[in-house]
Structure formats: structure tokens, C-alpha cells
Amino acid sequence: MVPAMCGRRCHDHMVHPLSGAAGVYAGCCGPAEYSAYAVFVCGCCGGRAGGHRHRHHQQEPDGASPRRRRARPCYCRNALFRHVCRGNSGMYAVEFGEHMAWSLPTIALSLLLGIAFGTLSLQCLLRSTNRHREFLATVLFVAAIAGLHFIGVSAMRTHMMSAELMATGNAPVVLGVALAITTLLLVATGGNSFSIDDATRAESYERMRQMALHDALTSLPNRVSFNDHLDQVIEDAKEKGTQFALIGIDLNKFKEINDVRGHAAGDVVLVTIASRFTEMLGEGEFVARLGGDEFAAVHLTSDPDELKAFVARIEEAINLPIPIEDYEVTTGGSVGLALFPKDATDKETLVTRADLAMYRAKADPLRTVAYYEPAMDETVREARALAADLKTAMEKGELSLHYQVQTAIATGEVFGYEALLRWTSPERGDVPPARFIPVAEENGLIIPLGEWVLQTACAQAAKWEVPFKLAVNLSPVQFFHPDLYRLVKETLEKTGLAPARLELELTETSIIDDKQRALEIVRRIKELGVSIALDDFGTGYSSIDTLRSFPFDRIKLDGSFMQGIETNSDAAAIVRSVLALGRTMNIAVLAEGIETPRQLEVLRGEGCVAGQGFLIGRPACAETLGLQPA
Known part of the structure; x- marks a missing residue:
């Protein structure tokens, strides 16, 4: 009451x-x-x-x-x-x-604006990558509240x-409408929130799945994704009786680019090649990055022509120059193929045999693509065993240096010696350099091996009674190594060898891929007072422009040109041309591979300055050659 x-x-x-x-x-x-x-x-x-x-x-x-x-x-x-x-x-x-009284259209408009701006605010906050997303989300949220409130207030009329x-x-109707609108707003907001939350969860799951199955750097499928894909392809091929090819891909000069240009340049190479792979893919084709500079591809066809076309596209992708800042690099690569079910019917064996074919292509300088052959199993096993034995030999001191004399052809006077690496294994006996040097390059042993040769040769030559010139070979990998300048400088300082007595020999393949970088390295080394010689001239890609651009102190004519020089007029003409080129450019020429007196006589008659070969002297240790310490 x-x-x-x-x-x-x-x-x-x-x-x-x-x-x-x-x-x-x-x-x-x-x-x-x-x-x-x-x-x-x-x-x-x-x-x-x-x-x-x-x-x-x-x-x-x-x-x-x-x-x-x-x-x-x-x-x-x-x-x-x-x-x-x-x-x-x-x-x-x-x-x-x-x-x-309430205007229902106006109320509906206020609700729609509130929901719309609220949704945009959440979307902006959760999905936008804009760095101002928090500010934009706040503005949209304020707009949602303002629109809902002020437009809702304007819906009220009094009479x-x-x-x-x-x-x-009529009053209960108004209350019912208000309750219905409030309920609708709550349901719509809850539904919208659930929808956004569900979409966010789906997006997060997809992002996590992408990270788990794809390479972070290149966005290509990773090893996990590759294994899943290969399992599915093998299962389908067995059910349908179809064939496919598994292709192993390895970049030849990636480690060299990393060492010389840095890891940032290596990343650019990987991303560029991965992008090319992605663009070239067609139906039934798959490419993944397994790690480092290794890739794998699957081609679902038994048509040899289609497979060859796919391999050609792979070669084009890895052989095209890659621009990095103000220069270009070329990696090249080795490609190995194994066919299902011809070469293997299970995943592990198929992958192994594709790898064997790839390593065969990598070891053969005359080809970049190889198909699996049963004989490869034994060859690759032997190469891997040889690499393990070489590493052990370096640790146990089984390596040694021999020296081959270099003389003036006109007088026979000795002016220098070339240091040659030798390996005498207790199990294998004498292993020729042509056999173990490529293995060292493929397995990352060439850098420590080259350092040992340079340091040991300089230390021994510094003690010789007569200050003969010392020639030391550099492999392409060692030549482009960023520590080469430091190694040469510190070796000379540590051993006390005069820089003018040291001559470093480069092969033509060492400089052809990156002439600008090679020229910078040569100039820096020459600043130390060290001589530079171009080895194996005439067998590679050298040109007159190369001789003109590089400050070589000597050209070493490859021994293959000595064959038939006594009787073959064409061979003699080539030697005569090289000697004339050297005189014109004021570069001394040394002829390698002199094995007969007649060859020596022809060279003397053509005016060759220096010579080296079995006729003049076979390689031997310093003690045998009488290179006694002073």
C-alpha cells in the first residue's frame, strides 16, 4: 500500500x-x-x-x-x-x-550499424597486418557504440x-518489441562473436599447418610434406599400376656462394630458385625443399618426353643467373632420377637411388643429369668410403708433399718447384690426386686440405738452401673462400717465406663464373707480392679478354697440347699461337707435360721460356730432390 x-x-x-x-x-x-x-x-x-x-x-x-x-x-x-x-x-x-513510441526501422538501423562496426573492429584487430590496426579497431568500436546508442535514442517518440x-x-507491445530487439541484439552479437572466433581458430590452424608442412624461407613444401606426398603417390601408383619419377636436385655452388657472399646471398639464391620452381610447376608435378641446397621433385607421368621437358625446366631454373644487389651469381646444379616401379617399389629405396643418380651427375663434369643405374650403388659406396678414409688420413698424417721441378728450356736451369699432394694409404696404397681431390671437394674437405698444403709447402720451402720459387695449386672452392687472403698473409708471416717466391696457380674454371669477384681476389693477393699463374690454359673457357683483364704472371699450357706436337702440324700450330700470344701480352708461358726430347726440342725452337714434365723431372719428396734445409 x-x-x-x-x-x-x-x-x-x-x-x-x-x-x-x-x-x-x-x-x-x-x-x-x-x-x-x-x-x-x-x-x-x-x-x-x-x-x-x-x-x-x-x-x-x-x-x-x-x-x-x-x-x-x-x-x-x-x-x-x-x-x-x-x-x-x-x-x-x-x-x-x-x-x-518507437520507430522500428530506426531501431533496426541502429542494430545493423552496431553489428557492422563491431564486426569490422574485430576483423581489423584480429586479421589486419596494418601497424595502425589497434587505432583503427578502436575508432570502429567507438563508431559501433555511438551508432547503436544515438540512432537508438532517435527512434524514441513521446506523445x-x-x-x-x-x-x-499498446504499452505491452512496446515492452515486447524492446525485449525482442534486445534479445536479437544479444543473439546477433553472440553469433557474430562465435563466427569470428571460429574463423580465427580456423585461420590459426591453417597458419600452424602451413608452418609445419612448408619451409619457412622458401614457402616450398618441406621434408615432412614431401614424405607424406611421396607415400600417397606410391600408394596411388600401386593401386592404379602407374609410373612416376622421383628427382633429386642439388645446387653445385651454393656452399661457395654462402662462403664468399654470405648467408644473406645464399638465402636470396634459395628463395629465387624456389620461386622459379613454383612458377614452372604443372599438373602432376611437385617440388619440395629437403634442407640446405637440396630439393626433390615428383613427376606423375610415364611419358619420357614429358619427363625430359620437366627436367629441362628444372635445369633452366637453377642455371639462370640470379641478381644479388649489384652483381649476379650462377649456381648450376646436379639432377638425379629414379623411376617407380622400375628402379624401386618402396619409398626408402627410391629416395636412395635418386640420390645416387644425383651424386653421379655431380661427380661427372660432362653432365648435369643422370638416371639411376645399378652400377651406381657400388660407385657411390666406394666414394663415401674414400671420403671417410681421406678424413682419417688427414688426422693421422698419411698425406705428404712431392715437388716437380720447373726449368728454363733454353738453359735447363732450375728456377722453381710445384708442390703436389700425395696420399699413401695403408689399406689402399698410393691414391692418385685425380681420384681423391674431387671427393674432397664434394665432401667439404678441400678447405682444410688446401690449408695444410699451403702451410706445409711454405714452411718447407722457407728452409731450402737455395731460394727456388714455389708453385701451389688452389682449388676453385679454396680460391673463393673468404679467408684466402688472410690464410696467405698469415702463412707467409708465420713461415718467413718471401712473398716473391710464392706463386699461386688458378684453373680457368675458378674465374669464369664470377670474373669480377675473381679479379678482386687476384689483385688483393698480388698486393702481398705473390705471383699468380693461370693453370691448364687451353682446356677450359679462357679467352683473350680474360688474359687482358687479369694480371697473370704466367700461363701454364696444358700437357694435352704436347701430344703429337712432334708430328701433328695442327698441334704444333696451337702451341705456336699460345707462345706468340704470351709474348705479345708480356706473359711468360710454361709448357706442362713434356715427356720426350722431341717435344722439348720443338718448344725450344718455338721460343718457349719454361717447361715441366716427366722428361725434365718426376715428382719426388724434398729429400730425394736434394732440397736440403739451409
């Missing part, structure tokens, strides 16, 4: 504006019985508690004339409104005796209405 004051002497009703429920007066100006609803309407005047201000009928106390009685306001909005508003929320808290109109029952 709450007192509600009314000045009418009648038993009217207080009508609730939403439900239509009424409380009945117990007596004039007495307490009104009513149900505990939010707002009541005065039945005598139509005014609602908390509604508009109005003047009521005059109150007539007992025994008083109506003309003497003062008019006073209805108290409906005083005690009753203050009590009811404490229990209200939202827009209904601002009702002051007016009827509220004056009487108690009779309020009693018609």
Missing part, C-alpha cells in the same frame, strides 16, 4: 499504463490499493505518476463551499514517481507523463495521451 493523493471525491481508478491494472481508492484522498507496477495513471485526471504537470480539480474539505477552496496540484508525480523510477532502467527511466488511451493495451 502506497498513499496516492487525489483531490476528487469519487471512487476512480489508478490505471497502470503498460498492463492496464488498476488500484481502487478506499476513500476520498485516502490510500489507493494497487499492484506493484512501474507507473500508475490517475483515474480521475488521466495523469501518470512522474508525468506532466497539471492542475487538478479543486479539493473540497467537508463543510466548505467550492468557491472558497483553493486549487492545488495533483500529487501523483511526487511520491509515486520517485518510488517507481528507482526500479526502472533504460529509456523508460526518462518517462515524465508522456507516452513513448501526450489520456488514461483512456493508455488503457487500450
Whole structure:
């Protein structure tokens, strides 16, 4: 029971504006019985508690004339409104005796804007890669709140209405619509959040899957993905009776590029080649990076012509020059193929035999592609065993140096010796350099091997009684190694050998791939006072431009030109031309491979300055040659 004051002497009703429920007066100006609803309407005047201000009928106390009685306001909005508003929320808290109406299209618009801007805010925060994404998400979220609130407020309309109109029952409809809209908003927001969360989970899962199955640097499938793919291909081939080729790919000069140019340049090479592989792939073709500079490919066809075309595309991808900053590098590569089911019917054997074919191509300077052959198994096993034995020989001191004399052809005077590496194995006997040097290059042993040769030869030559010139060969890998300059400089300082006594011999293949870099290395070494000789001239890619560009001190004519020089006029003409070229360019020429007196006589007659060969002297250790310490 709450007192509600009314000045009418009648038993009217207080009508609730939403439900239509009424409380009945117990007596004039007495307490009104009513149900505990939010707002009541005065039945005598139509005014609602908390509604508009109005003047009521005059109150007539007992025994008083109506003309003497003062008019006073209805108290409906005083005690009753203050009590009811404490229990209200939202827009209904601002009702002051007016009827509220809602524009449903405007409400729908506010909801749509709120959901739209809220969704954009979450999308911007979760998916955008823009560095300002947090600021943009905040702006969109504020727009969502502002749109929902202010447009929602504009949907409210207020109208004056009487108690009779309020009693018609339209107020419950408004409440129902409000509840429905609120429920719709909650459901839509929850559904949108669930959708975004589900999409985010799917995106995260896909990102993790991408990281697990793809190489981080090149984005190519990695070894795990390759194994899964190969398992599936083998299973399908067995079921359908089809054939396919497994192709192993190894970059020939990747380690050299890493050593000389740095790992950043190596990464550029890998990314560029991987991009080329991706662009060239067609239907039924697959390429993965297994690690380092090794790749593997699968080609699903039994057509030999299609397979050859695919291999040709691989060769093109690895042989094209790769620009790195202001220079270009070329890696080249070796490709080995094994066929299913011809060469193997299980994954492990197939992979092994593709590797064997690849290593055969790598060991053969005349070809870059090799198909698996049964004889390769034994050849590769022997090469691997030889590499292991060579490493052991370096550790146990089984290597030694022999020296071959170099003389002036006109007088026979000795002016120098070339240091030659020898390996005498307790199990294998004397292993020729032509056999173990390529193995050392393929297995990363050539750098420590070359350092040992240079340091040992300089140390021995520094002790000779006669200061003969010392010639030492450099492999292509050793020549481009970034520590070569430091090695030569420190070796000369440590051993005490005069720089003018040392001559470093380069092969033509050492300089042809990167002439600019090779020229820089040659110039730096010559600054130390060391001589540079071009070895095996005439067997590679040398040109007059190369001789003109590089400051060579000597040309060493390859021994193959000595064959038939006595009787073959063409061979003699070639030797004569090289000697004339040397005189013209002021570069001394040394002829290698002199084995007969007639060859020596022809060279002397053509004006050759220096010679070296079995006729002049066979390689031997320093003690045998009488190169005694001073």
C-alpha cells in the first residue's frame, strides 16, 4: 500500500499504463490499493505518476463551499514517481507523463550499424597486418557504440495521451518489441562473436599447418610434406599400376656462394630458385625443399618426353643467373632420377637411388643429369668410403708433399718447384690426386686440405738452401673462400717465406663464373707480392679478354697440347699461337707435360721460356730432390 493523493471525491481508478491494472481508492484522498507496477495513471485526471504537470480539480474539505477552496496540484508525480523510477532502467527511466513510441526501422538501423562496426573492429584487430590496426579497431568500436546508442535514442517518440488511451493495451507491445530487439541484439552479437572466433581458430590452424608442412624461407613444401606426398603417390601408383619419377636436385655452388657472399646471398639464391620452381610447376608435378641446397621433385607421368621437358625446366631454373644487389651469381646444379616401379617399389629405396643418380651427375663434369643405374650403388659406396678414409688420413698424417721441378728450356736451369699432394694409404696404397681431390671437394674437405698444403709447402720451402720459387695449386672452392687472403698473409708471416717466391696457380674454371669477384681476389693477393699463374690454359673457357683483364704472371699450357706436337702440324700450330700470344701480352708461358726430347726440342725452337714434365723431372719428396734445409 502506497498513499496516492487525489483531490476528487469519487471512487476512480489508478490505471497502470503498460498492463492496464488498476488500484481502487478506499476513500476520498485516502490510500489507493494497487499492484506493484512501474507507473500508475490517475483515474480521475488521466495523469501518470512522474508525468506532466497539471492542475487538478479543486479539493473540497467537508463543510466548505467550492468557491472558497483553493486549487492545488495533483500529487501523483511526487511520491509515486520517485518510488517507481528507482526500479526502472533504460529509456523508460526518462518517462515524465508522456507516452513513448518507437520507430522500428530506426531501431533496426541502429542494430545493423552496431553489428557492422563491431564486426569490422574485430576483423581489423584480429586479421589486419596494418601497424595502425589497434587505432583503427578502436575508432570502429567507438563508431559501433555511438551508432547503436544515438540512432537508438532517435527512434524514441513521446506523445501526450489520456488514461483512456493508455488503457487500450499498446504499452505491452512496446515492452515486447524492446525485449525482442534486445534479445536479437544479444543473439546477433553472440553469433557474430562465435563466427569470428571460429574463423580465427580456423585461420590459426591453417597458419600452424602451413608452418609445419612448408619451409619457412622458401614457402616450398618441406621434408615432412614431401614424405607424406611421396607415400600417397606410391600408394596411388600401386593401386592404379602407374609410373612416376622421383628427382633429386642439388645446387653445385651454393656452399661457395654462402662462403664468399654470405648467408644473406645464399638465402636470396634459395628463395629465387624456389620461386622459379613454383612458377614452372604443372599438373602432376611437385617440388619440395629437403634442407640446405637440396630439393626433390615428383613427376606423375610415364611419358619420357614429358619427363625430359620437366627436367629441362628444372635445369633452366637453377642455371639462370640470379641478381644479388649489384652483381649476379650462377649456381648450376646436379639432377638425379629414379623411376617407380622400375628402379624401386618402396619409398626408402627410391629416395636412395635418386640420390645416387644425383651424386653421379655431380661427380661427372660432362653432365648435369643422370638416371639411376645399378652400377651406381657400388660407385657411390666406394666414394663415401674414400671420403671417410681421406678424413682419417688427414688426422693421422698419411698425406705428404712431392715437388716437380720447373726449368728454363733454353738453359735447363732450375728456377722453381710445384708442390703436389700425395696420399699413401695403408689399406689402399698410393691414391692418385685425380681420384681423391674431387671427393674432397664434394665432401667439404678441400678447405682444410688446401690449408695444410699451403702451410706445409711454405714452411718447407722457407728452409731450402737455395731460394727456388714455389708453385701451389688452389682449388676453385679454396680460391673463393673468404679467408684466402688472410690464410696467405698469415702463412707467409708465420713461415718467413718471401712473398716473391710464392706463386699461386688458378684453373680457368675458378674465374669464369664470377670474373669480377675473381679479379678482386687476384689483385688483393698480388698486393702481398705473390705471383699468380693461370693453370691448364687451353682446356677450359679462357679467352683473350680474360688474359687482358687479369694480371697473370704466367700461363701454364696444358700437357694435352704436347701430344703429337712432334708430328701433328695442327698441334704444333696451337702451341705456336699460345707462345706468340704470351709474348705479345708480356706473359711468360710454361709448357706442362713434356715427356720426350722431341717435344722439348720443338718448344725450344718455338721460343718457349719454361717447361715441366716427366722428361725434365718426376715428382719426388724434398729429400730425394736434394732440397736440403739451409
